[in-house]
Amino acid sequence: MRKLPVLLFFGSLFIFSHCEEENIPENCIDSERITSGPCTLDYTPVCGCDGKTYGNACTADRSGVISWTPGACNKKD
Numbered sequence: 001m002r003k004l005p006v007l008l009f010f011g012s013l014f015i016f017s018h019c020e021e022e023n024i025p026e027n028c029i030d031s032e033r034i035t036s037g038p039c040t041l042d043y044t045p046v047c048g049c050d051g052k053t054y055g056n057a058c059t060a061d062r063s064g065v066i067s068w069t070p071g072a073c074n075k076k077d
Contacts, residue, residue, distance in 0.1 A: 025049055027066065034064035047073035
């Protein structure tokens, strides 16, 4: 039972040490465009200029992303 906290601690260190710093291009997110509201639930993925995949153009737009391309983003290994 005493091993659980130790395992959780080292597991957390491992996870956080492997996080990469996000390099979001300037002028990629317009905070004035961030809104809440309905979007359809259709899955037509788009890749935002921030490198994140959004379910569709509406969700990207509501997140303030100013540009995106059709299709999911490619994950870097």
